[in-house]
Amino acid sequence: MSDLDVPARIVRVTIYEDRADVVREAQLDLPPGAHTVIVRGLSPVVSDEHVVAHLEQSGDAPPALFVNDARVERRIDDGAPPVADAAQRRAARHAALERLDDEIADARRALERHGLAHSEALAGLTRFIDAAARAAGRGEQAALGATAALGAARARLDQLATERDATRRRVHALERERARTAADSRPPPTEPRVAADLHVVIGGAGGRAKLVISTLVPCAAWRPTHEARLQGQSVRFETYASVWNNTGEPWRDVELTFSTARPSAGAELPPLHPDRLSLRTKTPEERRTIVVEHREETLPESATKGTAPGVDDGGQPRTFRAAGASVACDGRPHRVLLGGFEAPCATERVAFPELAPQVFLRASLKNAGGAPILAGPVTLVVDGAYTGTGDLLYVGPGEAFDLSFGSDDRFVVRSKKRRLEDKKLISQNVVHFVREAVLSQTGATTERVLVHLRVPVSEVKQLKVLLSPQHGTEPDAKPDDSGLLRIPVQLEPGVERRLAVAFSFDTSGDVRVPDPW
Numbered sequence: 016m017s018d019l020d021v022p023a024r025i026v027r028v029t030i031y032e033d034r035a036d037v038v039r040e041a042q043l044d045l046p047p048g049a050h051t052v053i054v055r056g057l058s059p060v061v062s063d064e065h066v067v068a069h070l071e072q073s074g075d076a077p078p079a080l081f082v083n084d085a086r087v088e089r090r091i092d093d094g095a096p097p098v099a100d101a102a103q104r105r106a107a108r109h110a111a112l113e114r115l116d117d118e119i120a121d122a123r124r125a126l127e128r129h130g131l132a133h134s135e136a137l138a139g140l141t142r143f144i145d146a147a148a149r150a151a152g153r154g155e156q157a158a159l160g161a162t163a164a165l166g167a168a169r170a171r172l173d174q175l176a177t178e179r180d181a182t183r184r185r186v187h188a189l190e191r192e193r194a195r196t197a198a199d200s201r202p203p204p205t206e207p208r209v210a211a212d213l214h215v216v217i218g219g220a221g222g223r224a225k226l227v228i229s230t231l232v233p234c235a236a237w238r239p240t241h242e243a244r245l246q247g248q249s250v251r252f253e254t255y256a257s258v259w260n261n262t263g264e265p266w267r268d269v270e271l272t273f274s275t276a277r278p279s280a281g282a283e284l285p286p287l288h289p290d291r292l293s294l295r296t297k298t299p300e301e302r303r304t305i306v307v308e309h310r311e312e313t314l315p316e317s318a319t320k321g322t323a324p325g326v327d328d329g330g331q332p333r334t335f336r337a338a339g340a341s342v343a344c345d346g347r348p349h350r351v352l353l354g355g356f357e358a359p360c361a362t363e364r365v366a367f368p369e370l371a372p373q374v375f376l377r378a379s380l381k382n383a384g385g386a387p388i389l390a391g392p393v394t395l396v397v398d399g400a401y402t403g404t405g406d407l408l409y410v411g412p413g414e415a416f417d418l419s420f421g422s423d424d425r426f427v428v429r430s431k432k433r434r435l436e437d438k439k440l441i442s443q444n445v446v447h448f449v450r451e452a453v454l455s456q457t458g459a460t461t462e463r464v465l466v467h468l469r470v471p472v473s474e475v476k477q478l479k480v481l482l483s484p485q486h487g488t489e490p491d492a493k494p495d496d497s498g499l500l501r502i503p504v505q506l507e508p509g510v511e512r513r514l515a516v517a518f519s520f521d522t523s524g525d526v527r528v529p530d531p532w
Contacts, residue, residue, distance in 0.1 A: 019045075023054045023228060028342075029272040030258060032326055033279065035235035037262075039228040043070075045080060047221040057211040058232045058263040063087045065231035068215050070224040080224050084216040092210040108196060115193040122186045129179035136175050140168045234261040237273050238326065240350065241393040241407060243378075243418050248362065250380050250418070253355035254388065256335065261346035271342070271351060273335045275328035275389070305526045307478055309471070327390035327409045335386070356384040365465045366428050368452035374426035374464055378418045382410045395420050425458040426506070432532050435486055435517070447483045448531055449517040456506045464504050470518045471531060472498040478528060479521040486517035 023041035041054065068085040072078050143165065213228060237258045244251040256273045260266060335353045342349050360380035366373070376397070382388055388410040395402045395418065402421035410416045435447040450468055471480050472494075480498075484490040492500045504512055520528050 017048075018051045018053060020053050020055065021226070023226065025264075025266055025269050027270045027272065028266050029274055030235055030237045030256075031274050031276060031278060033236055034231060034233050035260075035262065037230050037232060037264075037266075039230075041226045041228075042223070043080070043217070043226050044223045045217060045219075045221050047219070049083075049216065049218040052215045052217055052226065054213040054215070054226075054228060055210070056264065057087065057213055057230060059089065059209040059211045060232055060234055060263060061087060061211055062231045062233075065229075066213065067229040068213070069227055070217070071227055072222065072224045078219070079222040080217055080219040082215060083218050084214075085228075086214050087211055088214055089209055089211050092208050111196050112193065115189060115196060119186065119189045119193065122182060122189055126179065126182040126186055129175065129182050133172070133175040133179050136168070136172045140165075140172055143168060232262045234263075234346075235259065239353075239389040239391040241388065241391055242396070243393055243420075244396045244399075245360070245362070245376075245378055245418075245420050246398060248359055249357055250360045250378055251355065251357045252380075252384075252388075254335075254353045254384075255350040256337070256353055257348040257350055258342050259346060259348055260342045260344050263344060265344040266340075266342045268339055268341055271337045271340045273337075273351075273353070274332065275326045275334075276332040303525050305475065305477055307473075307475060307526060307528050309529060309531050329387060329409050329411065333387070333389075354384060354386065356382075358383040363465055364423060364426075364462065365467065366426070366452070366454065367467050368428050368430035368454075369450070369469070371422075372428045372430070373422035374428060374454075374456075375422050376420045378420060379415065380418070381415045382412055385412060387411050388416075393418065397421070425462075426454065426456045426464070429453045434532065445519050447486050447517045447519045449483075449486055449515055452514045453511055454504060454506055454514070455511045456508060458508055461505055461507050464506055466502045466504055466514055468500045468502065468514065468516045469498045470494050470500070470516060472496070475526075477523050477526045481519050481521050483517035483519050486515065488513060488515045492516070 021041045021043065023039035025037055026040050027038040029036040029038075037058070039054065041052075043052065063086070066085055066087060068082050070078070070080050070082055072080065147165065213230075215226065215228075217226075235258075237256050240255045240257050242253045242255065244253075256271075258271070258273075337351045337353060340351050342351075358380045360378040362376060362378045364374050365377050366375070388407065390409045391407060393405050393407045395405060397420050405419055407416070407418075430450070430452050433449050433451070435449060437445040437447065439445065450470075452466060452468065454464060454466065456462060470482065473480050482494075489500070489502050492502050494500050500516055502514060504514065506512055522528060
């Protein structure tokens with residue numbers, strides 16, 4: 016059995032949430048018999064149990080070569096270069112140092128000549144100026160033509176100064192280059208490291224075939240990121256894959272496939288535990304009184320927040336491909352463009368006084384790409400200027416979504432709450448709860464802002480939430496099913512605009528409602 020070292024190039028890499036599948040290919044031309052093909056330079060963290068090697072042979076004839084065994088062997092590599100290569104590099108560095116020394120000596124001699132010529136020209140110019148001044152004092156006619164000669168002498172002096180400065184810069188550049196070359200001549204410290212080699216036992220009648228090796232490695236991951244550029248009334252939206260590679264081997268000019276599948280997740284259904292329900296009889300107090308509680312409902316957190324987030328693919332595994340990409344093995348994120356689209360959008364300024372004291376620029380658009388937008392962070396750019404980073408949830412093809420492009424510093428928003436009580440002589444007093452918002456702007460033009468206010472929504476029939484238009488400023492505003500009121504406001508420069516929404520509770524029976532403020 017003969018051993019044969021074969022170079023295998025990485026051609027495809029499939030990256031999952033926490034691992035990568037690396038595919039190598041090598042061309043073989045083997046004589047009859049048994050051979051051990053050795054592929055060196057595998058990642059030291061390769062999974063031995065997931066190594067797959069097979070042969071692809073052309074033609075319709077029966078296969079003449081077979082893979083009998085494939086195993087990974089690890090060794091300690093001290094990192095020292097071969098003796099012949101080290102000697103060649105030392106000789107090349109020595110020749111480079113000698114060449115730089117000669118160039119530096121020539122440049123210093125030239126600098127000395129330029130400096131001497133500049134000094135002589137400066138002394139001659141000084142003597143010429145003194146002679147011309149004395150001649151002018153005596154009233155001689157020769158002093159009248161000294162101006163042209165003085166200009167020529169100064170031009171010559173400036174030219175010599177420029178040549179001297181250029182030669183000085185060249186000397187400094189050559190000295191820096193020699194220092195770098197001398198530093199590179201010292202051998203770098205080497206540390207032993209683990210190297211992995213794949214030994215593939217192949218037998219048969221011989222012939223040509225392509226060896227395809229698939230290995231699974233950890234220390235690789237990817238996450239989707241996005242970039243949205245707002246220009247006028249359109250948005251350029253691009254999706255990138257942020258790739259981390261710390262497997263021990265770089266990926267150069269390979270086909271990258273980004274998959275949302277989860278190979279580590281089990282295929283078995285989780286066990287179902289019994290969920291027992293029990294009943295009890297209400298107490299007399301519980302039957303007489305209904306206690307209502309206030310509850311704040313918020314949107315779910317984005318899938319990109321928290322520790323070690325996964326990829327939200329909408330429940331269906333998806334793949335994205337990028338050809339001819341390179342990812343260095345440095346453990347840092349590298350961005351690879353996956354695709355994008357440009358879509359028209361509707362922009363408006365919106366305010367949420369209860370949540371933030373700013374006015375935000377919002378763009379509403381649709382996913383015009385052929386693929387869904389995966390959940391992830393999105394970089395926001397307006398007219399070429401970076402405005403911030405936001406979060407985006409999963410958006411299906413053709414689905415509408417909103418993007419916030421930061422706050423507008425021209426606007427100021429203030430919010431407050433108060434109570435008003437209408438005293439009744441016969442019936443029960445009515446308490447009105449008022450929510451106010453005060454908006455102002457320091458710009459030079461009138462701007463439109465869509466203000467969002469809200470009132471509570473009742474989930475029990477014994478309690479009703481009634482608007483109190485007599486205590487509010489927007490009698491025509493009506494809340495939607497979630498209790499939100501969207502009020503358009505025209506803000507003039509330097510003028511404050513006050514908005515108020517009031518509501519009260521109407522209860523039937525023995526219902527207790529806590530104070531919402």
